[in-house]
Amino acid sequence: MNKLIEIPLYRIAHCRAGDKGDRSNISVIAWRPEFYTVLVNQVTIESVRLHFSFRNPGKITRYLLPNIHAMNLVIDEVLDGGVNQALNLDSHGKALSYWLLDMNVSTPAEWKPLLAGPVEE
């Protein structure tokens, strides 16, 4: 039986956030080629919108880069106006990559030894 486990995204991917005005782009890069499918199937425009709902994002676009097992998420109107306007200490949204990395995804239980980070008991 294919048992699934629920894990935070950071166990299978790494991210970097950048900004242009009120637009954030967050790359999501799979740690292993086989993890990429999970990104494609579960880090979707809908799931990202839900995860960022407190910021009421505008348009979200997802670009897939299968050759490098990565995707680029472009999220509009998520930076409270960005560097021009925002009152956040982090007006660039540099820390948003780590907000996304906390999102939960489900993966096959047998991947456990392959996941990034400290080995769990």
Next chain:
Amino acid sequence: MHKNTFLIGAASAFSGDRQDAAGPVVDSLIASGKPSALIYETLAERTLALAQIARRNDPNSGFDPWLEDIVGPVLKRCLENRITIIGNFGAANPLGAASRLRMMALKLGLEAPRIAVIEGDDVSGPGYREYLKTALGNKLDEESVVSANVYIGADSIADAILAGAQIVVAGRVSDPALTVGPLLAHFKWSRDDWSRRGKAVMIGHVLECGCQATGGYFADPGYKDVPDLAHVGFPIAEVDENGDCIFTKPVGTGGLVVPASIKEQLLYELDDPASYITPDAVADISECTIESIGLDQVAMKNVKGKPWPATLKVLVCHEGGWLAEAEISYAGPRAESRARLAAAIVRERIGNLLPLRIDLIGALSLHADDAGEMLAHTPLGDGRDIRLRISSKHDDRSKADLLNREVMALYTCGPAGGGGVRTSLKPRLSTTACFLPRELFPSSFSIVV
């Protein structure tokens, strides 16, 4: 990879980057024995506006204030070893930067170097005002314009190098142009070879943020461990005649060059990866490959390029009102509760006079939104060391300052045990971009010394 390669080292990613970054990079370039260039990227979106303000106050300033610190340590070795230096450290006063560099060389006992200045990026003058008005409409507030610059491409940089420039001083050029220029000059690629130009753009994109390609903005203990980050080495690209490249870093420095770090930087601040629009080409990385080929060596292949866009980006900087930030800390039992009470007091007293953002640093800050939606839905926690930060903005300095006075008053009029008030009141700059036909912006170079 073809045998005849050209090396480009990155020495800076912003104004004020590490002064000791360039040294090891230049050592590596010299040791390779290959033709090479050293690039300095020092202009973030607002840097140029700040430089304009500096120049207005002192006509001899307006270029990168750290110029001597960042170029000085390697100037002699670069000139003696034919390493071309290209930088946008000219900012609002490329001529001023050029004469400072000349003085620096003379002081080192060197012959005066051949220095070129790139011209054509400053469009703040009256000649361009009508175009900006048409493109920006009411987003252009003529009274408060601080700077207006067009992002120009690499061709003038390449021309300057081909004319014998040892140092090229630019203001606002697109960041990748610092890399595309020396590659165009060295390999003498046809100027409409969009494929190679596209590859060069992406190499420049990876290099322009300095150590963000080599372990900076990357480390995450237990997940992304980076050796000796305190002495992180800056990136070097070894580029062949076809525009394929290997990223590496100086031997003996900290940091790392692995596919993960290069991929993160490749996608940094990108929109559509199949269409990265720059003045020099529209680059396409949708099918590129990134592979480790040795310790701290990563190869990038299959980047594509399409013709350059018909328009260029113009960035206009306006005065943007005042940003007020005030902080006070609470620690020990019920600290979070006391911090929240302090925030509520300030909110009640300021009412609708100012927009307020509340951060409970230590419990909830960066990830929250300005409107306070997330904070409102975060139940009171047991934070025992909380720094309350309240920020606000207003066009009128004295109105913005009201926040700082209210937070200061919390010392005596607020909850128990509040300490460490700090306040700041800063002018803000606001940027607006538009796109105009590239024919409007001829760029050129002059050899100035």
